Amino acid sequence: MSVLVIAEHDNATLAGVTLSAxxxxxxxxxxxxxxxxxxxxxxxxxxxxRVQGVGLVRHSEAAHYARPTAEDLAALVTDLAVDFTYxxxxxxxxxxxxxxxxxxxxxxxxISDLIRIDAPDRFVxxxxxxxxxATVQSMDPIKVISVxxxxxxxxxxxxxxxxxxxxxxxxxxxxxxxxxxQLTQSERPELTAAEIVVAxxxxxxxxxxxxxxxxxxxxxxxxIGASRAAVDAGYVPNDYQxxxxxxxxxPKLYIxxxxxxxxxHLAGMQDSKVVVAINKDEAAPIFQVADYALVADLFxxxxxxxxxxxxxxAK
Amino acid sequence: xxxxRRRGPLRERCAAHQLRSRRVRASAExxxxxxxxxxxxxxxPVKRVIDYNVKVRVKADGSGVETANxxxxxxxxxxxxxxxxxxxxxxxxxxxxxxxxxxxxxxxxTLRTALAMGADRALxxxxxxxxxxxxVAKVLKAIVAQETPALVIMGKQAIDDDCNQxxxxxxxxxxxxxxxxxxxxxxxxDSVTVTREIDGGNQTVRLKLPAVxxxxxxxxxxxxxxxxxxxxxxxxxxxxxxxxxLGVEVAVRLKTLQVSEPPPRRSxxxxxxxxxxxxxxxxxxxxx
Numbered sequence: 048m049s050v051l052v053i054a055e056h057d058n059a060t061l062a063g064v065t066l067s068a069x070x071x072x073x074x075x076x077x078x079x080x081x082x083x084x085x086x087x088x089x090x091x092x093x094x095x096x097r098v099q100g101v102g103l104v105r106h107s108e109a110a111h112y113a114r115p116t117a118e119d120l121a122a123l124v125t126d127l128a129v130d131f132t133y134x135x136x137x138x139x140x141x142x143x144x145x146x147x148x149x150x151x152x153x154x155x156x157x158i159s160d161l162i163r164i165d166a167p168d169r170f171v172x173x174x175x176x177x178x179x180x181a182t183v184q185s186m187d188p189i190k191v192i193s194v195x196x197x198x199x200x201x202x203x204x205x206x207x208x209x210x211x212x213x214x215x216x217x218x219x220x221x222x223x224x225x226x227x228x229q230l231t232q233s234e235r236p237e238l239t240a241a242e243i244v245v246a247x248x249x250x251x252x253x254x255x256x257x258x259x260x261x262x263x264x265x266x267x268x269x270x271i272g273a274s275r276a277a278v279d280a281g282y283v284p285n286d287y288q289x290x291x292x293x294x295x296x297x298p299k300l301y302i303x304x305x306x307x308x309x310x311x312h313l314a315g316m317q318d319s320k321v322v323v324a325i326n327k328d329e330a331a332p333i334f335q336v337a338d339y340a341l342v343a344d345l346f347x348x349x350x351x352x353x354x355x356x357x358x359x360x361a362k
Numbered sequence: 363x364x365x366x367r368r369r370g371p372l373r374e375r376c377a378a379h380q381l382r383s384r385r386v387r388a389s390a391e392x393x394x395x396x397x398x399x400x401x402x403x404x405x406x407p408v409k410r411v412i413d414y415n416v417k418v419r420v421k422a423d424g425s426g427v428e429t430a431n432x433x434x435x436x437x438x439x440x441x442x443x444x445x446x447x448x449x450x451x452x453x454x455x456x457x458x459x460x461x462x463x464x465x466x467x468x469x470x471x472t473l474r475t476a477l478a479m480g481a482d483r484a485l486x487x488x489x490x491x492x493x494x495x496x497x498v499a500k501v502l503k504a505i506v507a508q509e510t511p512a513l514v515i516m517g518k519q520a521i522d523d524d525c526n527q528x529x530x531x532x533x534x535x536x537x538x539x540x541x542x543x544x545x546x547x548x549x550x551x552d553s554v555t556v557t558r559e560i561d562g563g564n565q566t567v568r569l570k571l572p573a574v575x576x577x578x579x580x581x582x583x584x585x586x587x588x589x590x591x592x593x594x595x596x597x598x599x600x601x602x603x604x605x606x607x608l609g610v611e612v613a614v615r616l617k618t619l620q621v622s623e624p625p626p627r628r629s630x631x632x633x634x635x636x637x638x639x640x641x642x643x644x645x646x647x648x649x650x
Contacts, residue, residue: 184617223541321643
């Protein structure tokens with residue numbers, strides 16, 4: 048079975064979510080190929096070639112692939128896809144943007160947010176914000192699938208490098224142009240890749256409140272997340288949001304502070320290995336998914352936590 | 363000049379609607395708007411889903427989730443789309459807003475909500491089948507062919523199946539540009555500039571019109587519907603048709619074999635102090 052994985056990257060490094068998609072691909076077939084479309088992204092193609100299980104990398108270069116529009120990427124992928132049984136991409140805003148376009152042009156259904164493969168044509172995916180999981184059977188000749196990265200381990204590096212073949216770029220479509228990107232600059236690890244996430248909710252009270260979390264995150268080398276309420280209140284930028292419609296995270300440790308735990312938020316973090324909840328409201332739903340619950344005022348607890356962490360981690 | 367260009371598509375419409383459009387046009391021309399461009403039509407697809415506050419329960423036989431006697435509402439992302447269309451109309455950029463819903467006859471309620479918010483008329487496409495995103499996109503494509511909107515605004519995903527596909531699929535089938543996960547929409551005469559929420563921050567794209575835009579959470583805050591609006595909505599036209607009448611063939615491409623509960627998390631323990639918490643994280647689960 049042949050599988051095409053569309054790599055997510057920033058023209059310099061291969062995104063970790065791509066490695067998870069490759070793991071899913073290897074479970075589906077023995078002929079796994081990766082498409083790296085970008086601008087000045089040879090290093091990414093080389094990195095993809097070194098991933099275990101990858102048999103061939105197709106590398107396509109064009110200025111308009113630097114930040115490709117869904118229109119341009121879908122046109123490139125659709126042409127390739129007809130020779131494959133599976134087309135995979137990470138279920139991120141990157142994959143979610145162009146992959147349905149590919150499926151529609153191919154006149155096939157798309158399977159969003161794959162979390163488990165039961166058989167070559169049977170897939171498991173969450174629905175209703177993760178409050179239910181559906182097992183679906185695909186009747187299509189080409190199965191277009193977005194992969195939830197937290198459900199699959201990152202593929203390791205292999206012993207040998209796969210060949211890299213150049214794929215000719217397609218012309219830029221005038222349907223859409225990227226005018227600008229405003230990316231949040233942060234020294235901290237990327238939210239979806241971090242081993243530890245410290246997240247705050249409306250209980251943080253203000254943008255200043257989040258400073259308390261930053262101190263904890265600095266101690267732990269953690270990423271900072273937020274509930275929708277905190278983002279809507281303007282405490283943090285929207286790309287901090289964890290939840291059904293934000294980012295899906297599954298770190299080793301998730302510390303939820305001042306987050307009540309709406310189902311939409313739980314949907315984004317309930318696969319975390321260990322969950323700590325700090326909230327003064329004993330009835331907060333977050334405590335139902337917490338491994339360790341601390342019922343207390345966060346403004347008193349966070350400075351104490353910072354002190355304690357610096358004490359024990361310094362040892 | 364502007365008038366002449368507007369008259370073309372209007373002529374094809376039914377007499378009653380022409381009358382209404384003329385009234386809208388007349389009032390738009392009276393309004394002291396700076397925008398002299400062509401007033402466009404916006405199509406807003408809306409889906410009826412289990413209300414976002416309801417805790418869904420999986421049916422014992424694994425065939426789906428319990429929908430009997432459960433509160434249903436408009437998909438919250440579609441509400442944002444309706445609101446955005448209304449704001450564009452209030453800003454003098456849009457002539458009319460057509461809401462469309464596909465599904466059981468009960469979708470009428472969802473359409474009435476859209477009308478009460480401020481949509482001008484509504485289309486109900488009935489079907490017994492549970493349509494998948496590609497089928498929905500095909501039905502919407504047929505509606506677009508009838509209505510010729512310059513812009514389709516819809517929610518980025520429905521909170522029931524969480525697919526996040528239909529807008530992109532519709533754009534692909536129409537050969538239109540797409541602006542997904544929108545948190546800002548600025549309409550010009552022949553293009554729309556969309557600010558999109560992406561994983562690392564925001565991205566701004568300019569799309570040639572006609573185009574499809576999908577709404578993300580921070581696009582706007584939908585208005586509360588006042589009672590007089592609900593009464594007025596009852597007078598607004600709601601036209602019904604079937605999927606077959608539109609000539610759209612639907613197919614089951616994904617068969618749902620089973621719906622089950624997610625594995626439960628083990629229940630946690632209460633800790634009484636920071637010291638105890640840090641000790642457990644270090645020595646019990648060893649994550650620090």
